Amino acid sequence: MMTGSGVRSQGGFSLIEILVVMVLLAFIATLVVPNLMGKTQKAQYDAAKLHIDRLSMAVENYFLDNGAAPERLEDLVNAPANAPNWTGPYVKGQILKDPWGEPYQYRSPGEHGEFDIFSYGADKAPGGDGRNADITSWDQGS
Numbered sequence: 001m002m003t004g005s006g007v008r009s010q011g012g013f014s015l016i017e018i019l020v021v022m023v024l025l026a027f028i029a030t031l032v033v034p035n036l037m038g039k040t041q042k043a044q045y046d047a048a049k050l051h052i053d054r055l056s057m058a059v060e061n062y063f064l065d066n067g068a069a070p071e072r073l074e075d076l077v078n079a080p081a082n083a084p085n086w087t088g089p090y091v092k093g094q095i096l097k098d099p100w101g102e103p104y105q106y107r108s109p110g111e112h113g114e115f116d117i118f119s120y121g122a123d124k125a126p127g128g129d130g131r132n133a134d135i136t137s138w139d140q141g142s
Helices: 015-066
Strands: 105-107 116-119
């Protein structure tokens, strides 16, 4: 578009308009991000509980087939030499790690039952509260 002086005017946003939009986006982000993070953390915690339930069932199936619990959780995926009646894989390999990328902990015999399976949670350390709490097979009735 030409103005009266023959200089072409350019359309666009002013610096103030851009700053207003950035402030609005930042405000919306402060409202939305914490809610999404809380849901992600709950989903990870819930996924770990489901994995532990599934691993517990797999250990029990392994026991029924072989007369003893596996020495390690990896024995649920790959047949060990001491399991002549192995009919696995009993679980997929990716379920052997918790949602935070750490291997599930396993003890056989367990301190709370025939075997114990647990994750240290989001903080990857024993104990903790909330999302950092340990997730265990014995708290789930396995």
